[in-house]
Amino acid sequence: MRPAALTHAQTSWAPELFPPLLAPATARLRSRLTARVGPDGAVRDPCHSRVLESVLALNLLERTGLQPQRRTRLVDYLRAVATTDPLDRILVDLALTRSATAGPTAGLAEVFLARAPGFTGARKHAMLDATFALYDLLPWRPLDPGAFDLTGLHCWAIVQVTAVKIVLADAADRHDQISDEDVRILLETQRQSQVWEDNVLIHLWALHALHRLPHTEHVVTEGVTKAMAHQRDDGGLPFVANTDTWCTATAGVALAAARAPRDVLHSVAGHLVSQQQPGGGWSYTDLAFQTDVDDTSVAIQFLGTLDPVRYREPIRRGEQSLMAVRNPDGGFPTYIAGAASEACMTAAAVDALTPKWQRHHAAIISGLEYLAGQQREDGSFPPDWSSSRLHTVFRALLASTRNPGHQPAYLRQLTKRIMTLVLDGQNADGGWGQQHGETSDPISTAYALIAVCRQDDPAPAARAATYLLSCQRDDGSIAAISDSIGPRPLRFTIPILADIFTLLALSHLDRRINERVR
Numbered sequence: 001m002r003p004a005a006l007t008h009a010q011t012s013w014a015p016e017l018f019p020p021l022l023a024p025a026t027a028r029l030r031s032r033l034t035a036r037v038g039p040d041g042a043v044r045d046p047c048h049s050r051v052l053e054s055v056l057a058l059n060l061l062e063r064t065g066l067q068p069q070r071r072t073r074l075v076d077y078l079r080a081v082a083t084t085d086p087l088d089r090i091l092v093d094l095a096l097t098r099s100a101t102a103g104p105t106a107g108l109a110e111v112f113l114a115r116a117p118g119f120t121g122a123r124k125h126a127m128l129d130a131t132f133a134l135y136d137l138l139p140w141r142p143l144d145p146g147a148f149d150l151t152g153l154h155c156w157a158i159v160q161v162t163a164v165k166i167v168l169a170d171a172a173d174r175h176d177q178i179s180d181e182d183v184r185i186l187l188e189t190q191r192q193s194q195v196w197e198d199n200v201l202i203h204l205w206a207l208h209a210l211h212r213l214p215h216t217e218h219v220v221t222e223g224v225t226k227a228m229a230h231q232r233d234d235g236g237l238p239f240v241a242n243t244d245t246w247c248t249a250t251a252g253v254a255l256a257a258a259r260a261p262r263d264v265l266h267s268v269a270g271h272l273v274s275q276q277q278p279g280g281g282w283s284y285t286d287l288a289f290q291t292d293v294d295d296t297s298v299a300i301q302f303l304g305t306l307d308p309v310r311y312r313e314p315i316r317r318g319e320q321s322l323m324a325v326r327n328p329d330g331g332f333p334t335y336i337a338g339a340a341s342e343a344c345m346t347a348a349a350v351d352a353l354t355p356k357w358q359r360h361h362a363a364i365i366s367g368l369e370y371l372a373g374q375q376r377e378d379g380s381f382p383p384d385w386s387s388s389r390l391h392t393v394f395r396a397l398l399a400s401t402r403n404p405g406h407q408p409a410y411l412r413q414l415t416k417r418i419m420t421l422v423l424d425g426q427n428a429d430g431g432w433g434q435q436h437g438e439t440s441d442p443i444s445t446a447y448a449l450i451a452v453c454r455q456d457d458p459a460p461a462a463r464a465a466t467y468l469l470s471c472q473r474d475d476g477s478i479a480a481i482s483d484s485i486g487p488r489p490l491r492f493t494i495p496i497l498a499d500i501f502t503l504l505a506l507s508h509l510d511r512r513i514n515e516r517v518r
Helices: 022-035 051-064 068-080 086-097 108-114 118-133 155-171 180-188 200-211 217-228 244-257 262-275 293-306 312-325 343-356 361-374 390-401 409-424 442-452 459-470 496-514
Strands: none
Touching: 022 244, 022 459, 022 496, 051 068, 051 086, 051 118, 051 200, 051 217, 068 086, 086 108, 108 118, 118 155, 155 180, 155 200, 180 200, 200 217, 244 262, 244 293, 244 496, 262 293, 293 312, 293 343, 312 343, 343 361, 343 390, 361 390, 361 409, 390 409, 390 442, 409 442, 442 459, 442 496, 459 496
């Protein structure tokens, strides 16, 4: 994600080609984000309410008769929520009316699954079925054993798959399919004083499953109390409590690129170092232990950009964590070794490893080859952890152009396709939408701006900067829709990420305007 130095084939762009308010607007955004760094060095922002978790919680409270006041607030949230998402609309209608006509429409599952990676399809289909089974809308097909295979799954997926299986087995009166090991897996998540892994969605699924089993009343009651502690002011529940480690790592990269004060940057680094897990990786938030390639890659990038000598040991351990999950195909999965490799995670890992080109040469080259093999003819990549197709695109471009001395034909084709896709996708207002032809939004535009800073024509970047400045509020923050998704393809909202990625993009632009070839 970090800005790249200009190469001898590139020239800096003239400042007069860009909006005159670009520098002060960038400075205001930098000040805004700097002020969000807490005394402990963390950048914190809670996750907003979401329909799915709110519906799951309401259904659970109705079934258990617990916490009627909280239940009323959930109903108020669902009545007031404004959503255009087809699945959300169906779930809200179902939760509020319990009408059979509010059930899944033809083709809903296909549309839903098309926006998620193919290897997750069976599990996501089962989750949809279980959601509707909570309202006695049973799936027409028998349980698919493949949807409940735990092979190669990380701990969150294991719990969710197990819970969904129990809900569907109970709905189909197939209790023979529920094992003692299934129950043990779910009970283990309830032994902590807070929501397990800070993941509200998985916690709610575990409670729904446990509620269907005998002698679990006390566990479910305590679990409901933990879940409802996360009820937001609007009455809804979020997907996760927060993504504070992710926000801190990405903010660190953006602030370093924007030349924020060094003492602030070292404070951010100190917090990240304190959150590094024993195995060397990072999770998405303070209270979770499941590490992932994305958080680890960005944390490494930030620490290496700030001071590779001072943070040598955390960087080394982080690199070891990445290499430990690298797959034989050259790609990197999101969570654990042996899971399916993904283009975005591979781009993230390769980009983090490039400062140590000689040490990690084989992993970098094989990762780039994997990326090229995953690219579609239109320049895009398979779905990742963003609802914007430009997310993997800009990260793949950075990873593939870090070393100007290594540009074989397959990488030249990869970057050419990316540039064609990005330049052809710019809207008349200067921005980009999450998908081609969609309305412009700041986060997608930030991703695209980072990409166009790697080509020669300044005009697309100037139009993008003008659009981004039009989205800036008086306090310096950026008004934007979210692109974060989890579980895929469900979108959730952490507002500060719009500030972070816009500042990062404007800092890439600043380097292209003001930096000279070294």
